[in-house]
Amino acid sequence: MTDATDPTAGDGYFTEENSAEVVIARNRDCRDERLKTVMDSAVRHLHAFVKEVEPSNAEWMRVIEFLTATGHITSDWRQEWILLSDILGVSMLIDAIDNRKPRGATETTVLGPFHVSNAPHYENGQDICLDGKGEKLLVTGRVVDTDGRPIAGATLDVWQANDEGFYDVQQQGVQPDFNLRGIFTSGPDGAFWFRSVKPRFYPIPADGPVGQLLGALGRHPYRPAHIHFIVAAPGFEEVTTHLFTPDCPYLHTDAVFGVKADLIADFQTIDDAARAAELGFPNPFTAVDWTFVLARSEETPDDAGQGDRNA
């Protein structure tokens, strides 16, 4: 075993026993401290992994072929690397570490590949379902700070799949552009509302190497039904999150591990003919009400955990 603190350590020949130390020592002149930390750790863990698994050359070539196929299928609109990170739980782990929040702040989850940056801005009340297909849904709520005070002027960037489980960008020419997406702004009392349709569960893109890997692992590619939100206001931490429907069969087996108990909303059936008529909905209809709680930018994380104002 070589001594990692010895400046000449690792200058010997590479052996099975000293492999990680030799590689780490070779990088000792790296002037980027963070890069050195990251690469030293990556080498240490990767060598430990290889020593544990002992892949043959042929097996390692299969890994290389998988990574090559992952690169080949990746384009500006198809990000297979992110899917790989998602199905390994790495995206959610990094999200958890990078978004430690004070108690009570709304929890975050994955962004996913279907956000578009130029969605239309709408007045509250707009129906974001542009093709009239699906089961009507009323979404109401408020944006507040961690003391429960309303945040006026917060933006809520919303997007979701339709009732067949497809986003508009996956069905260009079938769904209208910007179907089921839009940006809303909270009023003076922090309130927002819009009309939509109930989202449906859907598979993550599964026709590439990540889909093949899921199949080989005996896993399905489905995400439980959800609505995406990015909620932002000046002086507050932006929150990228979802609301999940409570009755979805895939809630416990999300392909990308994005479900958090505090993000499962109460989608209620409302039987109110007058309200339905006001909204232009058939009676009864489904409604969900949700309070987004934003942490001030300077608020420190609370190790004691996170609360939930919607429980």
Ligand code: BEZ
């Ligand atoms: C999504 O929710 O849109 C999504 C997240 C991760 C992978 C694929 C889709």
Ligand code: FE
């Ligand atoms: Fe999604």
